[in-house]
Amino acid sequence: MGVNASDVRTTCYHHCNQTFESRHQCYKRCQELAPNDGYKVYGWPYSTNTRRVLAVLHEKGLSYDPVTVDLKAGDQKKPSFLSLNPFGQVPVLLDGDLKLSESRAISEYIANVHQSKGSQLLNYESYKTMGTQRMWMYIESLDFDPLASILAFEQYIKPTYGLDYKVVNETEAKLEKVLDIYEERLKKSSFLASNSFTLADLYHLPNIQYLMDTKTKRLFESRASVHRWVAEITARPAWKKACDVKAWYGKKKN
Structure with missing residues (x-):
């Protein structure tokens, strides 16, 4: 059974955050170890929670494929979307076979995975x-x-x-x-x-x-x-x- 790239990155960053030694180089090695192949974001561009995640992606200079969930049309209540998030809320992030909801959890995940890229959104100095x-x-x-x-x-x-x-x-x-x-x-x-x-x-x-x-x-x-x-x-x-x-x-x- 193969190892998901996101699992490799998460384990690596956990090690960096535990040791607090040479974090920049450690994060850089983690990024090189398992580069991201792109994200898919299910959301509504007027949604506050969707924009929160998009801001993190842009701060990190990352690409993503948007999938529109029209809240006015009730797309969030359709079975196809509920299979991604049974709570019927946007956004949802897909990273390979990893599926995440809740904008703050998604944001922290992206910021952790991409510590060495773009803006340093997490302060791990101590x-x-x-x-x-x-x-x-x-x-x-x-x-x-x-x-x-x-x-x-x-x-x-x-x-x-x-x-x-x-x-x-x-x-x-x-x-x-x-x-x-x-x-x-x-x-x-x-x-x-x-x-x-x-x-x-x-x-x-x-x-x-x-x-x-x-x-x-x-x-x-x-x-x-x-x-x-x-x-x-x-x-x-x-x-x-x-x-x-x-x-x-x-x-x-x-």
């Missing part, structure tokens, strides 16, 4: 830096994302059905408390986890992008350090590519 990064990644998913997702849905996605301003106002009040904590952190650090851009920052991008076109934008702009951080991360070329819907449809279809 266990302390790794712990700080993981902390902010969890803060994004547990404290920021639930509130930002509601506000983006209510103000950007739902307008054709009518806004519930009570929900918006109450949620904004909660988000302000979170952003106050971000402001204090970003006064001391260029980015959330360290002085370099990592997954902890990237994970915020999809919802922030939509919120910049709503009245909630003022909550970010009224905090100087948060405003500086938002301007910097949204200007990244990889993120602009991730938001380019024409580029998604212009790619090879499967």
